[in-house]
Amino acid sequence: MTDAHSLDTAAAGPSQPASAVFFLSDSTGVTAETLGNSLLTQFPDHRFQRHTVPFIASVEEAENVVQDINTVALTDKRPIIFSTVVNPAIRALLSRSNGHFIDLLGSHTAQLEDALQTTASPEPGRAHGLGDAIRYQSRIAAVEYAIEHDDGQSIRALDRAELILIAPSRCGKTPTMMYLALQHGVLAANFPLIDEDFTSQTLPEPLRPFVSKCFGLTFLPARLSQIRQERRPGSNYASLSQCSWELRNAQDLYAMHGIPYVNSASMSVEEISATILQRMNLSS
Amino acid sequence: MTDAHSLDTAAAGPSQPASAVFFLSDSTGVTAETLGNSLLTQFPDHRFQRHTVPFIASVEEAENVVQDINTVALTDKRPIIFSTVVNPAIRALLSRSNGHFIDLLGSHTAQLEDALQTTASPEPGRAHGLGDAIRYQSRIAAVEYAIEHDDGQSIRALDRAELILIAPSRCGKTPTMMYLALQHGVLAANFPLIDEDFTSQTLPEPLRPFVSKCFGLTFLPARLSQIRQERRPGSNYASLSQCSWELRNAQDLYAMHGIPYVNSASMSVEEISATILQRMNLSS
Known part of the structure; x- marks a missing residue:
């Protein structure tokens, strides 16, 4: 074989x-x-x-x-x-x-x-080939857009985004954005929330015109701490107290600005993505 | 609704x-x-x-x-x-x-x-949930690896790659790598081939120890030129002669080093990915 x-x-x-x-x-x-x-x-x-x-x-x-x-x-x-x-x-x-x-x-x-009330005209390769060229090109363009707009790297053409994922670091923004781009052709950006956003309880400045496109992620503090420990062992960034503080404030921030959110800790990217498509009324 | x-x-x-x-x-x-x-x-x-x-x-x-x-x-x-x-x-x-x-x-x-010869024990959410945690984590890790190793950006931990996609610029390396990471958990990097690789007919230096992991993409010159024109209109980079020259030399390079390759011009990422999994004998 x-x-x-x-x-x-x-x-x-x-x-x-x-x-x-x-x-x-x-x-x-x-x-x-x-x-x-x-x-x-x-x-x-x-x-x-x-x-x-x-x-x-x-x-x-x-x-x-x-x-x-x-x-x-x-x-x-x-x-x-x-x-x-x-x-x-x-x-x-x-x-x-x-x-x-x-x-x-x-x-x-x-x-x-x-x-x-008709006869099928089967032909191999239609389901995952290049059959629907426009839809296919939109998926590829969305992957490029996602890579350019990962982790707040670029604010160029943010007005074109259909979705802006926001969350503290390491809550699963990147794989979710990538899945939505690749499978559903959603033009998605993602932006990390940082200490100054939490203390001011305001959105990062470039996102403020686009609050209606924002979707937030939260997570379990202990799990987040564990994941961050792998990246930066012993740091304040990875401490349970810092993670708890960030997640609590992120949730307050979402609530204050009317931003829908979901706790992604026990969800797969497929589940998070299906939830976002449904809640944000995005077609795929 | x-x-x-x-x-x-x-x-x-x-x-x-x-x-x-x-x-x-x-x-x-x-x-x-x-x-x-x-x-x-x-x-x-x-x-x-x-x-x-x-x-x-x-x-x-x-x-x-x-x-x-x-x-x-x-x-x-x-x-x-x-x-x-x-x-x-x-x-x-x-x-x-x-x-x-x-x-x-x-x-x-x-x-x-x-x-x-047994009874099913159905339960919703097993297929695309977190059921198989190890497999799921490997997919998420592969997405992170792919983002770090897109377009030759990093040569860190290249020895961990299961696949290194190589091709001239704009032949479809990035979405293919991302699909293989997200859907199949394949640790994949991608590397652009540039003029000096073509004139010397050698692989980029960091890839030389890993020639057995390399897979090449080619494309149609006219289509490639068209795609590059959108990015850099009127440039030599986008000219038909440059595209033809790069693709011809890329193909020679693959052949000389025994690197399997496929013409991705009329294939979807799903088709390119299925071909690569099969040809490189990668399990998903």
Whole structure:
């Protein structure tokens, strides 16, 4: 399986052998991995050995994949196969391997044809390719904007921002901004809040015209202190008292200026981002 | 529908009214959007008005969503609903709206239960939450590493990189690196190739110990020139002759040092990333 990238996840399961899982696609495999992994999380006691095989474009390549699957099936449990393959000939071939073939597109396509009263015209690569060029370019432009506007580095073209994330240092502004840019094409900047903002209870001067674009993050003081300790061990910056003071004042500042905020301590970037899109009414 | 973020996609369809599409989730909605949008790309002649409603956590919230859906259904075609809701009571309630309810988890969960000979223990938020803390932390660390190592800015800890993207300026290194970091936790750096690298046909000095981690990008000269013109109109940097010369020499350099590469001109970051993961045998 030289053409697959694989990953062994040591989940909860103790001594049980890992089940082999194949994500098969005639495109990137992003959709197969996303839904497949969502489904696998419903079996937290199982361990899975994952293999992604993207860009299966020919019958010959498909036959090689079937051979790989059948080899695994010989010595191991029957592998699980998540497929988003669109090409009917390739899909039919893959479905005849010795694995459990789960077609993530097929059945739903029929449901959609029924709902839309029309026939699907499937073609691989539309979902994560360059199909919608305008939307794609906006995502790339948003990544560039995000890099320029990380951590208050630039105030150029702040009026173009759709979102300005604010928070004390190390609360998760940067990865959240980057996710919103890359996945949703949101033009986002982020700005650190510092001692003088807290004592004056005012927003950093460049942000004041844009208060309606601001969204705040808070965090747990003890966790923040721990994270800062890794960067600057023993510093006042990393002390629990400083972290508590900053977070308390940040929250007061958000409240005083009517800025929506969320405590990001127990949230993933996906969860923080979904919350921000919803609360700020930003389309993706 | 104040609590949904929505998006009108003007696809190919000319005068046909857009069909309303709801992505419903008791978590982020990422999985519902990913598979739902993949399915919708199979109907390129249709226009869709998308609404994502994440974090549907109570029967009351579900009832509000059903009301929104039914309101749309009154004046418009029956909306299409993509659901990854895990909670059985909420899912049952949502499925009784006047939309076409497509349950993206249910049927496949049964297939998986069959394959794994066990019962699913569903719980919302596992797929895009903080469930796998180690994997999550590695993604966040990779974003930080990527920002530090964008565009050759730092050569600190280059030995820790799993991937070093190289290319002439403006070939797509930065968004690709960022995607690999954020989605796959790949520790990636990127380095611009400049005139002296091309004339000497050697790698930038700091990269020489790490040639096996290098992956190159090429591009179409005319497109590259166009992109550079936007940044520096009329410059030699943006001229077609300079772009052609750089790309030709970059390709020679990759070939001479045995560095795998891909022409990124007609590929999305998802496609470039999937190609790199596969070719460099990087696990995600």
